[in-house]
Amino acid sequence: MPTVIFQLPDGTERKVTAASGTALMQAAVSNGVPGIVAECGGNASCATCHVYVDAAQSESAGPPNDVEDEMLDFTASERRPTSRLSCQLQLSDALDGLVVHVPEEQV
Amino acid sequence: MSPLTTAAPGAPVVDLDLADLRRDPYPAYAELRRTAPLAWVPSVGRHLLTRYEDIVHAEKLPEVFSSREEGSLLLRTVGPNMLREDDPNHRRLRSAAEPPTRPRQVRDLWAASFERTAHELLDRIAGRGEADLIADFAEPLVAANLALVLGLRTASAEDIADWSRAMMAGNSNYADDPDIWLRAERATRAIEGAVAEAAETARREPDGSVISSMIHAAGPVELAEIQNNVKVIIGGGVNEPRDVFGVGAWALLNRPGVLDRVLADPASWKRVFEETARWVSPIGMYPRQLTQEYEIAGVTLPAGSRVALVIASGNRDEAVFERADEFDIDRPHRPHLAFGGGPHFCMGAWVARHEVSAIAWPLVFSRLKGLRLAEGATASDSDSAAGRMDGWVFRGLTSLNVTWQAA
Numbered sequence: 032m033p034t035v036i037f038q039l040p041d042g043t044e045r046k047v048t049a050a051s052g053t054a055l056m057q058a059a060v061s062n063g064v065p066g067i068v069a070e071c072g073g074n075a076s077c078a079t080c081h082v083y084v085d086a087a088q089s090e091s092a093g094p095p096n097d098v099e100d101e102m103l104d105f106t107a108s109e110r111r112p113t114s115r116l117s118c119q120l121q122l123s124d125a126l127d128g129l130v131v132h133v134p135e136e137q138v
Numbered sequence: 139m140s141p142l143t144t145a146a147p148g149a150p151v152v153d154l155d156l157a158d159l160r161r162d163p164y165p166a167y168a169e170l171r172r173t174a175p176l177a178w179v180p181s182v183g184r185h186l187l188t189r190y191e192d193i194v195h196a197e198k199l200p201e202v203f204s205s206r207e208e209g210s211l212l213l214r215t216v217g218p219n220m221l222r223e224d225d226p227n228h229r230r231l232r233s234a235a236e237p238p239t240r241p242r243q244v245r246d247l248w249a250a251s252f253e254r255t256a257h258e259l260l261d262r263i264a265g266r267g268e269a270d271l272i273a274d275f276a277e278p279l280v281a282a283n284l285a286l287v288l289g290l291r292t293a294s295a296e297d298i299a300d301w302s303r304a305m306m307a308g309n310s311n312y313a314d315d316p317d318i319w320l321r322a323e324r325a326t327r328a329i330e331g332a333v334a335e336a337a338e339t340a341r342r343e344p345d346g347s348v349i350s351s352m353i354h355a356a357g358p359v360e361l362a363e364i365q366n367n368v369k370v371i372i373g374g375g376v377n378e379p380r381d382v383f384g385v386g387a388w389a390l391l392n393r394p395g396v397l398d399r400v401l402a403d404p405a406s407w408k409r410v411f412e413e414t415a416r417w418v419s420p421i422g423m424y425p426r427q428l429t430q431e432y433e434i435a436g437v438t439l440p441a442g443s444r445v446a447l448v449i450a451s452g453n454r455d456e457a458v459f460e461r462a463d464e465f466d467i468d469r470p471h472r473p474h475l476a477f478g479g480g481p482h483f484c485m486g487a488w489v490a491r492h493e494v495s496a497i498a499w500p501l502v503f504s505r506l507k508g509l510r511l512a513e514g515a516t517a518s519d520s521d522s523a524a525g526r527m528d529g530w531v532f533r534g535l536t537s538l539n540v541t542w543q544a545a
Contacts, residue, residue: 060198068473070473070477070479070483071479071480071481071483072197072198072200072479072480072481072483074229074232074481074483076236076240076483076485076487077477077483077487078241079473098240101240101241101242102240102241104241104242105241105488107471136471137471137473138412138471138472138473138474
């Protein structure tokens with residue numbers, strides 16, 4: 032099962048393990064990772080599960096899909112080239128050890 | 139599973155008077171949060187769930203807290219619709235209807251028309267020096283915007299506003315008043331006719347509207363489904379942005395210092411929007427029905443139990459929001475519950491945010507110079523609750539009388 036490291040704005044980090052195929056947002060919410068709000072429950076309607084994928088791994092995580100790309104223009108914290116909505120990012124064994132940064136604000 | 143119309147064993151029973159709730163529900167909610175965070179309220183016929191964490195928990199478990207509440211007032215008013223469906227049927231309808239309300243579409247397709255309409259409405263009243271900003275501005279603005287986004291080209295803003303009022307009265311008709319049912323039925327028949335006509339046109343000429351989007355959706359959508367979902371959208375689509383506009387304008391006019399800061403920093407209108415929606419949530423509660431036995435807030439609810447998620451109360455929960463009864467645009471960012479959560483997260487959120495915080499408020503405060511509450515209208519927020527704000531299922535200002543220096 033892949034492991035993901037969430038780096039929080041206060042400098043601490045949280046390590047979460049979840050089954051392949053789980054959305055990164057779901058892994059965060061199920062494990063109580065603070066700062067992943069996910070108001071819409073994973074439907075790419077609310078833009079409150081924003082994360083920055085660590086620059087070194089951004090390519091393997093892949094680009095945002097179309098619906099996600101639109102929503103990323105409306106996040107509370109600035110959009111960066113590494114921005115993803117965690118509800119649209121599926122975990123896989125290839126992403127084991129993924130590091131993502133949780134932004135300062137989601138709402 | 140038939141809904142259970144009695145209290146769950148062990149649930150505290152709390153009598154609340156509906157007229158008191160309409161006047162000001164917040165003291166009752168504070169007491170419930172403190173002493174009975176899940177309570178059976180006979181006059182509502184449901185268990186009220188009032189703490190923030192419990193509401194969020196329930197919203198994230200749609201397979202237990204089902205939207206398919208049998209005998210719900212909304213079902214009676216408009217018929218089967220996506221708000222009272224669970225996935226996958228909810229998702230099929232939501233995906234068909236949602237694209238025109240997404241933020242980029244709002245910006246690219248609708249924003250210019252929203253702004254034009256707002257200017258036209260202000261042109262009409264600017265020379266008068268006084269107005270009721272609810273009846274003369276906010277309601278016609280959001281109704282016209284809604285007609286546009288839905289694709290109801292032949293409906294006037296007045297039609298939309300009347301239909302909305304009639305249906306919303308039905309949706310909150312917990313007292314079962316027959317006249318209210320009759321009015322709601324007349325409105326829904328009229329909407330069905332208007333949607334059928336618009337659907338015919340959109341079938342030939344797609345126009346980016348909600349009706350057009352549903353007609354041309356990948357998954358099949360029946361005309362009756364489009365009609366019923368348009369009814370739901372008209373019901374909420376007028377009230378909610380109108381009420382956020384009214385309450386936010388009221389809050390700022392009562393706080394000139396805050397208003398000055400907002401006018402000096404237009405980016406802060408967004409904060410005003412979110413804080414207003416938290417402070418006085420336009421939708422105060424919505425119902426769920428349990429698909430299985432489940433324990434929440436210390437009570438084991440049997441399958442079939444009816445629960446009202448009281449988001450207006452969650453948004454005043456002191457455990458999450460310090461000095462929760464105060465309007466404070468500088469409070470630490472915490473997500474409020476006004477748009478609901480989970481799969482039913484408000485479809486109109488991006489439309490409402492734009493039309494109210496990017497258009498309606500900035501234009502009203504910049505064009506109407508020296509805007510102030512009309513003589514006698516100035517009052518503390520607690521006094522205002524008695525006279526001007528109304529409702530608990532849906533809550534907002536019934537009027538907002540203001541004056542300004544007419545040019």
